[in-house]
Every structure is written in structure tokens, then in C-alpha cells.
Amino acid sequence: MRSLTIDHVAGAFFTAFALGVLWETQKIPFGFLAEPGPGAMPTLLASTLLACSIALIIGGRSGKRVAAVQWLEWRHAVAILGTCAFMALALERLGYRLTIFIALLVLVAVLERKGWIAGIVFGACFSLGSYYLFNALLHVPLPQGPLGL
Amino acid sequence: MGEILQNLAVGFATALSPDVLVYAFAGCLVGTLVGVLPGVGPLAGISLLLPVTFGLNATSAIVLLAGIYYGAMYGGSTTSILMRIPGEAASVMTCIDGYAMTQKGRAGAALAIAAVGSFVAGTLSVVALMLLAPPLAEFALRFGPPEHFALLMLGLLVLAYMTSGPITRSLTMAALGLLLGMVGMDTMTGLFRFEYGLSELGDGIGIVPVAVGLFGISEILLSAGRATRVDVRAPRLRELLPNRQEWRASAGPIGRGTVLGFLIGILPGPGHIISSFVSYSIERRLSKHPERFGQGAIEGVAGPESANNSATSGALVPMLALGLPSGAVPAIMLAAMMIHGIAPGPLLIQEQPQLFWGVIASMYVGNAVLLILNLPMVGVFVNILRVPYSYLYPSLLAFATLGVYAVNNSVIDVWIMAGAGVVGYILRKLDYEIAPIILGLVLAPMLELNFRQSLAMSAGSYSIFFTRPIAVVMLAIALTLLLLGLRSAFSRAAHARSYLDPEPSPEPGRKQS
Numbered sequence: 001m002r003s004l005t006i007d008h009v010a011g012a013f014f015t016a017f018a019l020g021v022l023w024e025t026q027k028i029p030f031g032f033l034a035e036p037g038p039g040a041m042p043t044l045l046a047s048t049l050l051a052c053s054i055a056l057i058i059g060g061r062s063g064k065r066v067a068a069v070q071w072l073e074w075r076h077a078v079a080i081l082g083t084c085a086f087m088a089l090a091l092e093r094l095g096y097r098l099t100i101f102i103a104l105l106v107l108v109a110v111l112e113r114k115g116w117i118a119g120i121v122f123g124a125c126f127s128l129g130s131y132y133l134f135n136a137l138l139h140v141p142l143p144q145g146p147l148g149l
Numbered sequence: 150m151g152e153i154l155q156n157l158a159v160g161f162a163t164a165l166s167p168d169v170l171v172y173a174f175a176g177c178l179v180g181t182l183v184g185v186l187p188g189v190g191p192l193a194g195i196s197l198l199l200p201v202t203f204g205l206n207a208t209s210a211i212v213l214l215a216g217i218y219y220g221a222m223y224g225g226s227t228t229s230i231l232m233r234i235p236g237e238a239a240s241v242m243t244c245i246d247g248y249a250m251t252q253k254g255r256a257g258a259a260l261a262i263a264a265v266g267s268f269v270a271g272t273l274s275v276v277a278l279m280l281l282a283p284p285l286a287e288f289a290l291r292f293g294p295p296e297h298f299a300l301l302m303l304g305l306l307v308l309a310y311m312t313s314g315p316i317t318r319s320l321t322m323a324a325l326g327l328l329l330g331m332v333g334m335d336t337m338t339g340l341f342r343f344e345y346g347l348s349e350l351g352d353g354i355g356i357v358p359v360a361v362g363l364f365g366i367s368e369i370l371l372s373a374g375r376a377t378r379v380d381v382r383a384p385r386l387r388e389l390l391p392n393r394q395e396w397r398a399s400a401g402p403i404g405r406g407t408v409l410g411f412l413i414g415i416l417p418g419p420g421h422i423i424s425s426f427v428s429y430s431i432e433r434r435l436s437k438h439p440e441r442f443g444q445g446a447i448e449g450v451a452g453p454e455s456a457n458n459s460a461t462s463g464a465l466v467p468m469l470a471l472g473l474p475s476g477a478v479p480a481i482m483l484a485a486m487m488i489h490g491i492a493p494g495p496l497l498i499q500e501q502p503q504l505f506w507g508v509i510a511s512m513y514v515g516n517a518v519l520l521i522l523n524l525p526m527v528g529v530f531v532n533i534l535r536v537p538y539s540y541l542y543p544s545l546l547a548f549a550t551l552g553v554y555a556v557n558n559s560v561i562d563v564w565i566m567a568g569a570g571v572v573g574y575i576l577r578k579l580d581y582e583i584a585p586i587i588l589g590l591v592l593a594p595m596l597e598l599n600f601r602q603s604l605a606m607s608a609g610s611y612s613i614f615f616t617r618p619i620a621v622v623m624l625a626i627a628l629t630l631l632l633l634g635l636r637s638a639f640s641r642a643a644h645a646r647s648y649l650d651p652e653p654s655p656e657p658g659r660k661q662s
Contacts, residue, residue, distance in 0.1 A: 006579045007318070009375055014321055021328060028342055036610025038335035038342060041597040045331065049324040055317040069578055076373030077574060079568060080546065084366070087550045088563040096551070103550075104543045112539035126544060130551060139204055140555045 006069065014053035021046040079111050095145025100127040145149020153279065157195055160506030164514050165212050169212055172205065173511045176213040177518045180220020183529045184240075185228055186541070191221035192584075195481050197365040197545055199357055200552020207489035208504045212511040214482050219271060219461045219512070222421060223519045226263040226454050227530055235534035238422040239457035242429040246442060246449030253445050258391035262399050262447055264523045270407040271516040272454035274462035277411050278469075279509050282498065285470040289495035294602035299623035301596045304473045305588065306627040307416060309634065311423070312582045316634030319585050322576075326589020327596065336594065337601055349561040358553045358562040359590055362569025363583050364477070365549050369542045370574040391447070398659075399451035402432050406455030413456070414463020416475065421460040425453035445594070450558040462512065469505060471495060477584040480591045528646050550616055 025046060031037025081105050101123040111118025122133040134140040158232050163169055183194030195217050202210035225240035230247030234557065243263065245580050250259040292300065305327075332343045333353030344350040391399070406428045414420035432452040433442045465482075467473045472493030474480035483493050491501060498505045523530070545594035551568045607613035613622050 038340045042331045045328045052321040071375045077370040084567040107543040
């Protein structure tokens with residue numbers, strides 16, 4: 001595993017992805033070579049991706065090792081992605097202002113350890129300010145929560 | 150010429166209308182901030198701010214985005230010169246001599262020359278854009294589906310060839326982007342592909358959530374948890390005047406950088422970055438005292454800064470004239486045009502003269518605004534660096550979520566953004582260029598439609614691609630680039646294998662702009 005290069009790993013992943021797409025394209029009519037149907041281009045592109053991925057694996061024997069890649073920020077990254085997932089789940093349930101307020105409060109107060117007061121003030125100012133800017137000034141409709149928040 | 154001046158007058162009437170003027174100013178201001186802030190390049194900045202344009206008309210939207218694009222080029226030089234922190238990748242070369250000048254107490258002169266060089270290059274390159282785009286679009290009106298297919302293939306392959314790293318990597322990324330573009334309804338038969346019962350995917354995967362995820366969210370994830378204490382010292386206003394010798398030494402590099410940047414900018418690829426590197430090496434080669442480079446040579450600031458600004462106008466030539474984005478930033482601007490119901494392509498200049506000439510005129514205005522804005526306010530801009538990153542990135546994240554959701558009022562888009570963010574983060578950690586993905590996604594529907602229309606025209610004969618002169622020339626160039634790229638990739642791999650233990654590349658997850 002330690003001797004694997006990044007091109008090996010990426011190539012293997014994209015090979016699997018291309019094979020998966022090729023499997024899925026079987027459900028779409030291919031048409032004929034002279035008259036391609038909706039499945040023709042995806043098949044052609046998945047085959048190209050497959051060829052490129054195999055070329056990556058073959059040509060990647062001498063590249064940078066996977067073990068050399070450092071993931072020092074992964075904890076922060078996972079927490080930020082978790083916040084992203086929360087926003088996707090909560091946006092239409094809790095409404096824009098409440099969702100953004102909670103997300104920013106967690107990021108600033110918990111993840112960045114700036115204190116609860118800073119988190120509350122920042123979260124409230126941003127969520128209310130951006131709601132006013134987009135909803136009232138730019139007329140972009142934003143979701144409202146159960147309490148009209 | 151008379152017609153151009155007449156059109157330009159129409160453009161200025163649009164550009165000088167109060168609302169468009171406000172958006173040009175706002176774009177320049179925001180662009181400068183984007184350029185100043187390390188970690189938020191023009192690509193991430195435009196992706197994150199794209200949703201702001203949804204409430205605007207098409208002209209104001211493009212004017213705002215164009216302002217951000219070239220404003221970022223201006224802003225990037227400020228932190229490069231004062232703190233040796235490149236605000237965006239195209240300013241890396243400015244760090245070398247710009248910062249050396251700061252250490253010698255000539256920061257003001259370096260900032261002034263960078264701003265003047267950017268202004269001259271920006272203005273002259275807009276003249277070139279104005280003269281070149283209309284005839285190019287007129288020529289492209291002769292194109293039928295086979296020529297369009299060949300042009301799109303050529304664009305993708307030139308980008309893959311110009312991108313750093315082996316061509317196999319960039320082709321993989323382009324193929325991935327093209328495959329993502331296959332999701333949704335087939336335009337010729339109405340059949341849904343890969344939508345898995347999600348009605349939101351019926352129209353395909355949106356360009357905005359993918360662009361914001363790949364560039365904006367991945368940037369936030371890569372920079373997560375970093376410390377941001379910076380020591381800021383801005384020069385005073387009276388220190389900003391270069392001396393006569395510095396003016397004289399800068400004239401040639403500014404002129405050469407303008408021409409070089411424009412020509413490189415037209416080609417697909419990260420023209421604004423490549424042009425600044427090429428300009429620096431040319432100036433060093435032409436100099437009678439190359440040993441001064443790296444020690445505070447003004448030519449090392451004037452050339453690259455002019456080149457990267459000129460390249461931004463060059464990049465708009467194929468986008469406005471042919472509807473072919475030459476890189477990720479023009480691709481996102483093209484997406485913005487499509488969101489506003491504007492069909493990109495050679496007919497754009499004829500059908501939307503107000504938009505085209507309005508954008509051109511606003512670029513003249515924007516360049517002047519940037520010159521006026523940047524020099525006196527340099528102290529304000531560098532103070533932006535004092536905003537702690539722990540407050541900045543949550544704002545960017547919330548802003549991205551808001552904007553992506555607002556496109557279609559769809560939570561699926563927010564999930565796509567998060568997914569694209571993870572993909573972008575991992576790929577950038579692995580040193581893969583992600584720009585070809587977004588280009589593939591934008592071009593996929595056009596590529597497929599033109600391919601199938603070509604075959605319908607020829608009753609299924611593939612000879613249509615090889616019997617029409619323009620198409621055959623473009624495909625021949627594309628094939629040559631592909632073969633050259635593959636040869637280089639495999640010979641590089643074979644060469645590297647001859648060493649026992651290859652050295653790892655120094656900087657994983659570097660910034661992409």
C-alpha cells in the first residue's frame with residue numbers, strides 16, 4: 001500500500017467509476033454507429049475515461065507516493081463538510097436564517113473556539129444581514145422556517 | 150472602423166448608465182478584495198459570488214463578473230509586493246522582485262508601476278478584444294455542426310495539453326466533466342439519463358453547484374484550520390511615485406507583457422498564470438543586467454503584472470466570439486450568461502450588441518476605476534488581511550450555500566456542491582488540475598448535440614468530419630496535441646522510472662486559479 005502512487009489510486013478509482021457508468025449505460029438505448037442514440041455518447045465518454053484511467057495506472061508507477069500526501073487539516077475539513085450537510089438538511093426545514101445562524105455559531109464558537117458570544121453575534125448579524133440583502137434587496141426568495149424565521 | 154466606434158458609443162451609453170456603473174465599480178472592488186486575500190483566487194471568488202448576479206440583468210451580471218476577474222489581477226499584486234504573499238497564482242512572479250523592492254524601501258514605486266502596467270495592459274488588451282472578437286465571430290458564422298464539434302474537441306485538447314502535469318491526468322478530468330454533463334434529459338430524444346428518479350437532475354447537473362464546490366468549497370477545506378496573523382505595513386501616498394529611471398525601465402516590459410499576455414490569454418489554459426511566468430523569463434533574458442532580477446528589478450514587476458491583466462481580456466475573445474471558454478473562469482462566466490437566457494456563440498455580438506459592447510465599454514471604465522481605486526486605497530486593502538480566517542471562511546461557506554440554493558431553490562444543488570467540494574479537495578490534494586472538469590461539464594451538451602447533428606447531416610457517414618476543411622484542420626491539430634501530450638507523458642514516466650527513488654513534488658494541494 002505504501003508503494004502505491006497517487007496515479008495508481010486515482011486510476012483505480014476512475015477505472016471503477018468508468019466501469020460503473022458503462023454498466024449503467026446498458027439501460028440507455030445506444031442506437032447505431034451511424035445514428036447514435038442517447039446512450040452512445042455516455043458509452044463513448046465512459047470508454048475514454050476507462051482508457052485514460054488505465055493509462056494513468058500504467059504511466060503512474062514512478063509518480064508521487066500516496067503516503068507522501070499530508071492530510072493535516074482533515075479534522076477541520078470533516079467538520080466543515082458536516083456543517084455543509086447540516087445546511088443541506090435543515091435549509092428547507094428550519095428556514096434560511098435559523099439554519100445559517102446555527103451553522104455559523106457552530107463553526108465560530110465550537111470549531112474555531114472564538115467563544116459563544118462572538119459566535120452568536122456573528123451568526124445573527126450574518127444570517128439577518130444576508131437575508132435582508134438577498135430577500136429584500138435582490139428579490140431572491142429564501143426558505144422560511146416553521147416560525148417564519 | 151466607423152462601425153466599431155458607433156458600437157462603442159452604444160456600449161458606453163450602457164456602461165455609463167448608473168446601475169451598470171455601480172456594478173462595474175462593485176466588481177472591481179470585490180475583485181480587488183478577492184485578489185488581496187490569499188486563498189480566494191479569482192476562480193473561487195467568481196464561483197462564490199456568481200449567485201449575487203441572479204437578481205441582475207445579463208449585462209450587469211457579466212460586467213460584475215468581468216470586474217471581479219480583472220480586479221483580482223490588480224489586487225493580487227498588492228500582497229505580493231508588500232508581504233510576499235501572492236493573493237492569487239498569477240501574482241507569484243511579482244513576489245520575487247516586488248518584495249525585494251519593498252525591502253529596499255521602494256514598495257510604493259512597485260505598487261504604482263504594477264497598477265499603471267495593469268491599467269495600460271488592461272486598456273490596450275480591451276482594444277485588441279474589441280477589434281478581434283467581431284471578425285472572429287463573423288468567421289465562425291460559417292461553422293456548421295461538424296466545425297463546432299471539431300472546435301470543442303480542439304478547445305478541450307488544447308486545455309488538456311496546456312494544463313500542468315501529464316496529459317493523461319487532464320484528459321481523465323475532462324472525460325469526467327463530460328460524463329457529468331451527460332446527466333439529465335437527452336435533447337434529441339427527450340429520454341432521461343442517470344437521473345435516478347430525482348426530478349431535479351432532469352435538467353442535468355448544474356454548473357453553478359459544481360463550480361462553487363470544486364473551486365470555492367475545496368479552497369475552504371484546503372485552508373481549514375490555518376493560522377492567519379499577518380504583519381501589515383502599507384506605504385504612504387507620497388511614497389507611491391516611481392522615479393524617472395523606474396518609469397523608463399518599465400515601459401518596454403509593460404508593452405511586451407501586454408502583447409504576450411493577450412496572445413497567451415486567447416489560448417485555452419490558465420493564460421493569466423502562464424503569461425506572467427513567460428513575461429518574467431523574457432524580461433530577464435532581454436535585460437542587460439539579468440543579475441538584478443530577484444534583487445528588486447522593476448522590470449520583474451512591470452512585465453508579469455501587465456501580462457496577467459492583458460491575459461484576462463485575451464481569455465474573453467473565444468468566450469464572447471465563439472462561445473468557447475478558454476478556461477475555468479470564462480466557463481463560469483459563460484454559465485452566468487446561460488442562466489440569464491443568453492445563448493453563447495458567434496451570433497452573440499449580432500443578437501446582443503448592447504451586452505457585448507456594454508461589457509467592452511465597462512472594461513475601459515473598470516480599468517480606470519481600478520487605477521483610481523487601487524493606489525490611494527492600498528492601505529485599506531492590505532488591512533483586509535487582518536480579518537481573521539476563522540470568521541472569513543464561515544461567511545464564504547454560508548454565502549456559497551445561499552447562492553447555490555438560490556439558483557433553483559433546490560437542496561439537491563447544495564448536496565451536489567458539497568460532493569463537488571469533497572472531490573475538488575481530494576483531487577487538489579493529489580495535485581490534479583480540476584479546471585478541465587468544469588470545462589467538460591459546460592461543453593458536454595454542445596459536444597454531443599453537434600456530434601449527432603453532424604451525423605444526421607451526413608446520413609450517418611463519419612467522413613463529414615474529414616471532408617470539411619475547417620473541421621479537418623482543427624481535428625488534425627487536436628490529434629497532434631493528443632499524440633504529443635501522450636508521448637511526453639509516457640517518456641516522462643519512463644525517465645522518472647530510471648531513478649531509484651523519485652522525489653515527491655513539493656507542494657500538495659496548491660492553489661489553482
